[in-house]
Amino acid sequence: METILTEKDEQFSFDFHKETAEIMSGGTDELKIKLGEFAGPLDLLLYLIRQEQADIFDIPIARITEKYLEYIRLMKRLDIAVAADFLVMAATLIEIKSKMLLPRDPSLSTDEEEMEDPRQELVDRLLEYEKFKSAAGMLHERSTIESAIFTRGPIESDENNAEIDASVFDLLTVFQKIVARHVDEVKMEIQREEISLADMIKNLKARIFATGEVNLLEFFEEMHSRRELVTAFIAVLEIVRAETVKLLQNKTFGDIILRKV
């Protein structure tokens, strides 16, 4: 019981095979298990069935239910948050147990010789689940081998978008970050002093005469607010009207350049 983990704890590293072996070799008289290490209620159930050396196709439901509830109680006693899914499974087990205690309806038993076993659905789920659990072990093994091979530079692209190397998840994540950042920026915006039209004209003029030309789109993009943008726009009109400056556009929808004549 040295390590107590929750599903969220992704930093935790473990040896898939070793840990499983350790749990398996634990005494039956004592719950010598690392609590919380079960990946879910089905995982726990499989463990208990193995520990009881029971047949998965003929689960001793009363005994397993008792063990399962014992484990849940132990978790609670240790203040481990019992996930709702574990409780759902507890309810399922109790339901199956009570169904099995019910005497068979004598009127049915005659024509319906093979009554559906109340455990059947659970067995199917366990068998299906265990396949994926084994596959998880295989994946673990593969990744261990792969992590020992190094290449030049990491590979970060995805099959769907080999050309842009980003997924829709990235888009959303990035967008959320911008929105969060934007909230902060707006707060800063209020304190920023707005530039006057005279200063705007002076700055723009200085830039045109220093560099020969200014890309209009880039200039507008430097503006921090709608009002600044309007000021910048008027400044451009003013300069084109009054100074020896030309507006150039090489192609339709192309960048507009302010150039010194």
Add this chain to the structure above:
Amino acid sequence: MEEAVEQKVLRTPTELVAIVEALIFVADEPVSTRVLGEVLEEERESIQAAIEQLQSEYEGRDSGLQIREIAGGWQLGTRTEYHEEVRKFLKTRPNAKLSLASLETLSVIAYKQPVTVPEILEIRGVQSASAIKTLLDRRLIVAKGRKEAVGRPMQYGTSKDFLVQFGLKDLTELPSIEDFEDLVQ
């Protein structure tokens, strides 16, 4: 057409092997036989032969490197037996391993893709939200559009990074899920 034939570069097999080696080396991700053939204007068979030659050369001289087929292409990588020295040199620690929950979720996604969150819950019997988040963050899975069902839930599948990190040529290289049935008693 004739002109094209005339322009075609004549290379000896040895030269082709060398060039293929150079291209696999400079690429920052696995290069497919098809791409190599297109760039070098060579037949698929010649490229394939060159790669095989290259592989046996690397084997034969006990190189510290190997040519591997991965994620649909060829890549040069270090040999596993020297990982300790490489790690020491790069001062890297092994990646944080995936938790049991994440591995299980990944295996369900790998075998059932495209698959939705409720479908994963059904198989695992437990909510997998944080595991899915981890797998997305580590780029092992990607969203694969919505399912035409009530609520149009998002579907997930494995990424190319998944193939790379698990050393798979492609998804068909995954052992069949039914193969794991034998292990279940």
Add this chain to the structure above:
Amino acid sequence: MEEAVEQKVLRTPTELVAIVEALIFVADEPVSTRVLGEVLEEERESIQAAIEQLQSEYEGRDSGLQIREIAGGWQLGTRTEYHEEVRKFLKTRPNAKLSLASLETLSVIAYKQPVTVPEILEIRGVQSASAIKTLLDRRLIVAKGRKEAVGRPMQYGTSKDFLVQFGLKDLTELPSIEDFEDLVQ
């Protein structure tokens, strides 16, 4: 000191050559003999011998690669005679990575379309001119007419290529915050 001697790893000369090759390969800049010696706890002479052995192996098998001494260290590089093929190959590789600026701009356009440059600026808080140019060049976004506002600024939206490249059937397939809400918790 004695302890250090005991701990020293024993390697055959062949192994040392392989390890040196692996380290030079993974390094992102030339590695000096001194650094190699320190990491591997080997004598300078042994490292030097390993590198010479490596060089002659690369020479001997007419490799497409060569071990060069550059800027005080050793580096693996392609052979100059194949520069044409290498250049041609690298040119065919799409410039895969979108910068964070471009990705941010794209996400704003995807979620807020149609959107103007000043509006993107307002959301991102930085100018996006070059990002927009990149996205237009890569056909991920398209102009969607002018907005009926002061200056009639151009509005942008995502293109059909955007859908194709992100594997989306249509824009409704874009994940919404809600899709990931239960993942983030």
